[in-house]
Amino acid sequence: MPIATDPTQSLKIFGLAGSLRQGSFNRALLRAAVEVAPKGVEIRIFERLGEIPPFNADVEAKGDPEPVVAMKSAIREADALLIATPEYNYGIPGVLKNAIDWASRPPDGSVLQGKPAAVIGATPGMTGTARAQLALRQAFLFTETYAVLQPEVLVARAHEKIDGQGRLKDEATRNFIRELLQSLIAWTLQLRQGTARREAA
Numbered sequence: 532m533p534i535a536t537d538p539t540q541s542l543k544i545f546g547l548a549g550s551l552r553q554g555s556f557n558r559a560l561l562r563a564a565v566e567v568a569p570k571g572v573e574i575r576i577f578e579r580l581g582e583i584p585p586f587n588a589d590v591e592a593k594g595d596p597e598p599v600v601a602m603k604s605a606i607r608e609a610d611a612l613l614i615a616t617p618e619y620n621y622g623i624p625g626v627l628k629n630a631i632d633w634a635s636r637p638p639d640g641s642v643l644q645g646k647p648a649a650v651i652g653a654t655p656g657m658t659g660t661a662r663a664q665l666a667l668r669q670a671f672l673f674t675e676t677y678a679v680l681q682p683e684v685l686v687a688r689a690h691e692k693i694d695g696q697g698r699l700k701d702e703a704t705r706n707f708i709r710e711l712l713q714s715l716i717a718w719t720l721q722l723r724q725g726t727a728r729r730e731a732a
Contacts, residue, residue, distance in 0.1 A: 542611065545577060547576070549626060559697045562697065575605065582598035613649050614649070643671075652685065679718045
């Protein structure tokens with residue numbers, strides 16, 4: 532893959548909100564990310580999370596269900612991932628973990644392996660999904676998904692920052708998302724350059 536000279540040239544980011552709720556705060560964060568993304572960066576939000584069945588090795592043995600195929604294809608085509616997670620009981624929602632379990636298959640050469648990623652999260656509570664983000668990063672250790680470390684986007688009291696139309700109105704949070712996208716872009720290009728050097732060696 533050629534190395535872009537412009538750091539925002541033709542980068543595609545797979546966006547996923549780990550919530551099925553119609554008025555999801557985390558989907559609102561992804562929409563805000565689309566709005567503040569630099570020129571040349573396309574964030575494609577995957578909207579079929581609710582169609583993905585519970586992971587079952589017997590089902591997998593017969594072939595991935597179509598929504599899983601669609602998700603894996605979207606991840607494969609993306610240069611990086613942007614995951615927005617709620618926090619349920621100190622962890623990530625079951626539907627999000629289930630999607631990761633499907634995407635991690637097969638373990639050798641999954642679509643998650645080697646992908647740059649960024650994690651964000653919103654909650655009405657005060658911790659801003661800190662524990663959920665940590666749990667997601669732990670899962671990424673096994674899948675060899677390389678999540679950026681800083682800045683952390685931990686959106687607490689989300690109901691005060693997102694309006695009734697699902698738009699993030701808090702400018703400070705929008706700036707944090709903008710900074711995180713810049714870090715993800717730089718991280719993606721850094722990993723791309725490292726891959727190119729290894730292939731040329």
